[in-house]
Amino acid sequence: xxxxxxxxxxxxxxxxxxxxxxxxxxxxxxxxxxxxxxxxxxxxxxxxxxxxxxxxxxxxxxxxxxxxxxxxxxxxxxxxxxxxxxxxxxxxxxxxxxxxxxxxxxxxxxxxxxxxxxxxxxxxxxxxxxxxxxxxxxxxxxxxxxxxxxxxxxxxxxxxxxxxxxxxxxxxxxxxxxxxxxxxxxxxxxxxxxxxxxxxxxxxxxxxxxxxxxxxxxxxxxxxxxxxxxxxxxxxxxxxxxxxxxxxxxxxxxxxxxxxxxxxxxxxxxxxxxxxxxxxxxxxxxxxxxxxxxxxxxxxxxxxxxxxxxxxxxxxxxxxxxxxxxxxxxxxxxxxxxxxxxxxxxxxxxxxxxxxxxxxxxxxxxxxxxxxxxxxxxxxxxxxxxxxxxxxxxxxxxxxxxxxxxxxxxxxxxxxxxxxxxxxxxxxxxxxxxxxxxxxxxxxxxxxxxxxxxxxxxxxxxxxxxxxxxxxxxxxxxxxxxxxxxxxxxxxxxxxxxxxxxxxxxxxxxxxxxxxxxxxxxxxxxxxxxxx
Numbered sequence: 001x002x003x004x005x006x007x008x009x010x011x012x013x014x015x016x017x018x019x020x021x022x023x024x025x026x027x028x029x030x031x032x033x034x035x036x037x038x039x040x041x042x043x044x045x046x047x048x049x050x051x052x053x054x055x056x057x058x059x060x061x062x063x064x065x066x067x068x069x070x071x072x073x074x075x076x077x078x079x080x081x082x083x084x085x086x087x088x089x090x091x092x093x094x095x096x097x098x099x100x101x102x103x104x105x106x107x108x109x110x111x112x113x114x115x116x117x118x119x120x121x122x123x124x125x126x127x128x129x130x131x132x133x134x135x136x137x138x139x140x141x142x143x144x145x146x147x148x149x150x151x152x153x154x155x156x157x158x159x160x161x162x163x164x165x166x167x168x169x170x171x172x173x174x175x176x177x178x179x180x181x182x183x184x185x186x187x188x189x190x191x192x193x194x195x196x197x198x199x200x201x202x203x204x205x206x207x208x209x210x211x212x213x214x215x216x217x218x219x220x221x222x223x224x225x226x227x228x229x230x231x232x233x234x235x236x237x238x239x240x241x242x243x244x245x246x247x248x249x250x251x252x253x254x255x256x257x258x259x260x261x262x263x264x265x266x267x268x269x270x271x272x273x274x275x276x277x278x279x280x281x282x283x284x285x286x287x288x289x290x291x292x293x294x295x296x297x298x299x300x301x302x303x304x305x306x307x308x309x310x311x312x313x314x315x316x317x318x319x320x321x322x323x324x325x326x327x328x329x330x331x332x333x334x335x336x337x338x339x340x341x342x343x344x345x346x347x348x349x350x351x352x353x354x355x356x357x358x359x360x361x362x363x364x365x366x367x368x369x370x371x372x373x374x375x376x377x378x379x380x381x382x383x384x385x386x387x388x389x390x391x392x393x394x395x396x397x398x399x400x401x402x403x404x405x406x407x408x409x410x411x412x413x414x415x416x417x418x419x420x421x422x423x424x425x426x427x428x429x430x431x432x433x434x435x436x437x438x439x440x441x442x443x444x445x446x447x448x449x450x451x452x453x454x455x456x457x458x459x460x461x462x463x464x465x466x467x468x469x470x471x472x473x474x475x476x477x478x479x480x481x482x483x484x485x486x487x488x489x490x491x492x493x494x495x496x497x498x499x500x501x502x503x504x505x506x507x508x509x510x511x512x513x514x515x516x517x518x519x520x521x522x523x524x525x526x527x528x529x530x531x532x
Contacts, residue, residue: 153184156528161186165521166489167511173432174529177443177494177502182436191415191429192508195483196373197492198423198430201416203366203453204438205405206381209388212363212449216384218249218299220258221351227267229258229339229354230347231274231328233299233321235393236359237380238368241301241327247364249357251301251324255331257355262337269338273345274299274325279383281394287424293375296383297321298393303376311372363452370456370481371464375422382421395420411437423483435492435506443494443502457481457493460526469523474530480505482519487511489518497532505529 153174161172171187182188216236222229241251262270278298285293291313294304300320307314317323325342332339359365362381369377382398389404391397399418407413412433419425442453458464461475465482480493492506507525512518 150183153532156532157184157525158186160521160525160528161507163521163524165512165514165517166509167487167513167518169511170507170509171432172507172525173436173505175436175440175504177440177504180440183503185433188433189412189414189431191417191431192490192510193426193485193488194423194428194430194435194508195485195488195490196375196423197435197481197483197490197506197508198418198421198428199370199373199378200435200438200453200481200492201402201406201418201430202378202381202385202421203370203456204409204442204450205402206385207362207366207450207452208405208409209385209401210362212361212366212452214362214384215358215360216249216362216365216380217356217358218251218254219356220254220354221347222262222265222354223348223351227270228345229262229270229272230345230351231272231299231325231342232347233274233276233278233297233324235278235298235380235384235387237300237303237374237377238359238365239299239301239324239357241324241331247360249359251328251357252331254355254357255328256335257357259332259335259337261354268336270332270340272325272329272332272339272342274321274328274342275345275347276321277346278387279393281392281396285379285395285420285422285424290424291315293379293422293424294320296376296379296395298383299324300376301327303374311374363449366452367456370453371458373465373482375424378422379420385421406434406438409441411441424485426485426488430508432492432506432508435508436504439492439494439504439506443504454479454494469519470527473523473527477530478526480526483508484515484519487513489515489522491522491526493526495526495529497530499532501532503529503532 157172157174161170169187169190169192171190171192172184173182173186173188174184175182217234218236218239219232219234220229221232236249238248239251240246240248243252245253262268276297276299279296283295283297285296287293294300294316295318297304297320300317301324302310304317304320304323305314306317321344322342329339329342365377365381368374369381379395379398382395382402383393385405386393386397386401389401391401398421402418402421403413403416406416412431414433415429415431416434417427417429419427439454441447442450444450457479458466458481459476460466460470460473460478460480466478466480470478474495477496478493479495480491483490483492488508488510489512490506490508493504495503495505497503505526507522509518509522
């Protein structure tokens with residue numbers, strides 16, 4: 001622990017120095033709101049932030065990270081949104097609440113003599129308000145929340161949405177999450193190209209079909225009476241070949257376990273095959289070869305990236321499955337197992353499983369997809385949704401499965417048309433009405449399994465695709481999924497207003513000519529909602 005703390009401390013110090021101006025701006029921006037909400041609710045502030053990838057950090061690491069970011073939102077708003085995972089509270093938020101309470105707590109192995117972090121304080125009453133039993137968010141068909149009038153919202157948003165930067169066609173809807181009441185609507189049922197806000201629909205569909213605790217398995221099978229070993233792709237888009245798997249399923253671990261199983265059987269040389277038959281149809285997205293998405297395969301490592309990156313556009317390996325199999329062969333060789341050059345095959349039903357690794361829960365995968373706007377994960381989840389509903393695991397099958405799941409949830413599907421899971425297909429069509437309905441559904445107290453749709457949304461000024469936006473605006477109080485294609489700019493998410501109400505919004509603009517100006521116009525509009 002002492003060595004870890006010594007290595008981390010300089011980085012944290014640099015990060016604190018770098019973020020001081022941002023923290024000061026955020027404090028000035030949300031301080032009055034927090035004070036008002038604290039007096040009204042009796043709660044202390046709690047953070048709504050969590051690293052997008054699961055890591056085995058200790059409590060003090062989460063607390064230090066949250067304190068460095070300075071992201072504090074009203075606990076009253078968190079209470080309104082209910083539990084933020086299936087268990088009712090997320091680790092990072094719990095630890096941040098504990099840090100703010102400062103009333104004692106358990107020691108986590110720190111060494112104060114070495115200037116390491118001290119004991120973690122307790123969370124106290126903050127956690128009580130975050131339990132499932134106290135969740136108050138319910139969808140309501142009508143009713144206007146106290147303090148917000150539809151006319152006031154119209155007067156506020158109308159001029160902002162008429163900005164020339166948003167092109168000739170734009171739509172918008174704002175809904176109060178606690179009541180379900182629509183506060184604003186312009187072209188609510190007009191279907192436009194949604195770009196990456198499609199991922200919100202994909203997330204809701206996947207979680208509904210599979211559940212937040214679902215895991216995706218990659219396995220290795222030995223064909224009976226032979227020495228053919230088959231690496232079977234299960235569709236895990238987060239499978240990694242990196243030395244530090246950071247909590248994701250590891251191809252190296254899979255190879256090590258396979259080698260042990262083979263050695264126990266007295267096998268030192270094998271014929272290596274790989275099975276990609278889980279998916280069907282074209283593996284190349286209609287946009288063609290593109291740095292934003294690899295060929296869609298049930299077997300790939302690190303999204304077939306060629307530069308060691310974990311997000312963003314980059315050149316991909318031309319055959320992701322073959323690339324993963326070759327890496328797997330290399331790891332087997334390091335473990336003393338000789339292999340043939342990998343070739344394609346299909347594992348039989350009689351094959352014995354030698355080893356298997358599973359992804360983190362679907363809830364974590366959904367959060368990573370939304371935070372980073374990860375197209376590879378989105379297309380994988382569309383296919384997993386298709387498989388769960390008995391449809392072919394293809395672009396068409398995934399699109400049909402998403403539509404069917406959302407229809408089953410009773411969501412407003414008028415005008416909606418899906419052609420992929422990522423939103424890269426320009427033929428996708430969604431309405432602002434559907435996008436806000438998806439967000440309200442994710443906050444429904446009766447559907448805690450959908451909560452990762454909200455917690456995965458990038459936090460303005462801090463995480464994911466919003467990390468460099470809102471630094472002088474509503475940083476920390478807007479969480480939203482961005483969407484950008486040529487001539488298309490969209491934004492959908494949630495915002496906490498000055499009185500602690502949680503609002504869901506969706507803005508879609510078509511025929512935009514300047515992505516930067518359109519993005520800024522959408523950000524100004526979301527920021528204005530925070531001031532209601």
